[in-house]
Amino acid sequence: MKRLLASACLICTALSACTGLNYQRGIGFTGIDGEPKASATRTGGTVTRAAGPIQALAARPPQRLRVGDGDPGALAATAIAHGGQTGTTAVPATLGGAPMMLSTVEVNGVLHAVLRLPEGRRGRFADDAGAAFAGAVPRLTGCLAAGPTYRRDRPMEHAGLAVPLDCR
Template structure:
């Protein structure tokens, strides 16, 4: 019985070690309708698994800024929110393309929505309320307060404080 347990345990550890890696896939079942029987050696070296929104957002470094008061923290977060794919994650909210980024204001994280570079106009009607409800799915954190809209003279963005504990 001990020998069986040791064999099963070592097989489990070996299989777990095989799965830890760069997230590439390429070994499939053998003999079923042409599925691969070994690692894929085509262009790019393997099949990559696409990142989910939370992983993609986590891959972008948050901007760290400071604000003089709590009333201006959300406005500071919006001003520093990303608007390009290098600094923000493209998302769609209420049928409108927007950019989602993380900004830390005096150590407190904010999720920020802004229009992409080159796009003008207000955020869609109801975007603030929908943003608050979508924050857990977009960021993996809870909303720690209401959304703040920044208008000058148009709505340029929205920020929601995050609780990532």
């Protein structure tokens, strides 16, 4: 038993001496020899604790509305009209480098992600904004897009985009 314990201690001591004095921190170790594929350029970086859009949206319950019309376009138009434009009802987001406000609105049981211009800003969305918003929905909300993007450009102070969500 002593012989087994002594050999195990000797092996552990020998392996711990293999690290060397010039230990490198790196990214993507190759395995056997332990050399990094790339070196870390900076040390002492920080990790942000700020909430991302998914966590920020989860902290705000969606507005719940009921309307008489069950048409998907009418539901999306209602969601856009009631989507948030301030920091209390929506979270900041960017689309194509432009500042926007992202909120969730549930109309007749259908949850929509709504993207609107911040309060006090007027303008139109670019032609490709709908496709860009639909592609960014999973990253922004944590849900999948359950349908096409609906847009409203008039009146300009109420312009917005809405996408029905599938959060199963």
